[in-house]
Amino acid sequence: MSYTTFNQKTFDTLKQPMFFGETVNVARYDIQKHKIFENLIEKQLSFFWRPEEVDLANDRKDFIDLPDHEQHIFLSNLKYQTLLDSVQGRSPNVAFLPIVSLPELETWIETWSFSETIHSRSYTHIMRNVVPNPAEVFDDITRNDFITRRAVSVTKYYDELIEKCSYYTQLGEGTHTINGHVVDINLRDLKRTLYLTMVSVNVLEAIRFYVSFACSFAFAERAKMEGNAKIIKLIARDEALHLTGTQHILQIMAAGKDDPEMGEIAASCKDEVREIFLDAAEQEKEWAGYLFKDGSMIGLNQHILAQYVEYITDQRIAAIGLPTIFGAKNNPLPWINSWLNSDNVQVAPQEAEISSYLVGAIDSAVDTEDFGDFDL
């Protein structure tokens, strides 16, 4: 199966699985196999925002006043967020678009990835406003061992899927010798790699990002770096939608109605999925150690952040229908909820940020009941 940008075959879109069916030809949304992806697209579009909307003038002053160890926490956290969004701004497109088979899912992946590029641009906006020389901070992302170690765990599933899929689209199934290496490509194994990749993306969106949000909001909770927190609030709103997207994809795969083979794979991978969540939690805790190596900050330290990692890991693994790992039922950072909720600070809807305030939105859903008491 080689990739084609416009599949000439005639086939029933509704009979295609989400991935590894016919490549998409007409980008049509009149008939949909999974309507949820259309809903996600619409919601994501209604969330559109630009980093320049947020004023960071006070943050520069706040940052200069922070003690050294808190500057380290702030910048390291921002570097990690930059790394995560650098990955997410391209990887869903590169990894999933060549194998996707439903138009609404294809468009959701593009919309999702695009919104991550806004996040990346907002980190540059923050750096420009907060530090005298942003280049130093960005350059450190590829030089600092602690950060690059994070990059490996975030990208290894993506990279494996992309590599295998490129062989599959060029050479098809079978045993191939490529540059002296023997590679065995079969569809079931590819589907398994896809499933695990999707789990690791869910972990990235649903756990790794939230741990970094906790650090950003801990500053704002003390009335420091509030402009930054406002941007992170907008990013958190997008991420909540993205994690819902990956949870839906994983649950649809596991249910097996979309692709029975995928259902079998999901059932057989439960231990590995648990392992991915557990590894991510351990890596996030280790990262907390690096963040607070020179000292804690008021309201947040290595221990509390580790508790939050356990809590959020349990929440997320339960959401995809697997048993919890740590038994952490209580949120150790209860104040984070009000920061994660993006609507509770904005007063004027026309100032762009209330998610439910859609410009030019009309409720066009008319039911026959609406005319019930209508006489001519």
Next chain:
Amino acid sequence: MQKATDQHSITKEFHLDGLAPAHEEFSLEAETVESQLDHEPVQGSLILNTEDPEQPEASAQIDLAGMDKPVHMVSIHNDVDLAQAVPFQHAHTLLESLEAQNVAVHYQCREGYCGSCRTQLLEGEVHYTEEPMAWINDDEILPCCCIPKTPIRIKLP
């Protein structure tokens, strides 16, 4: 020719208070039309106290003709047994009602797309005021965008 131009310039002349013919006269305030209604229109919205959704002032909720107020008991179970029961009376959503009565529920978006408030529904029915977007299993509800239709029993973690 000369005359026509004059005519033209007159019609184009602009006055702030208008030279329009009498029958086209307009004023900023619309002509008042005597109301044909001999009764007040039915008030179709609920007026709620923003401070505490479950403790509104005495006359907060207006009776709608032919509609029962959505007042139902909400029984909350933990892992073992019945922990407490609170009435749902006035709030916009089940989540608001629970929060107002000191029942802690996880939340983030409060409009049905993040899934943080996912809760198990043991018995009863709910009505969604907004379409839930987050993944929920058949026996689960999102309290942030629903109200009870019947007395309900829910299980909180």
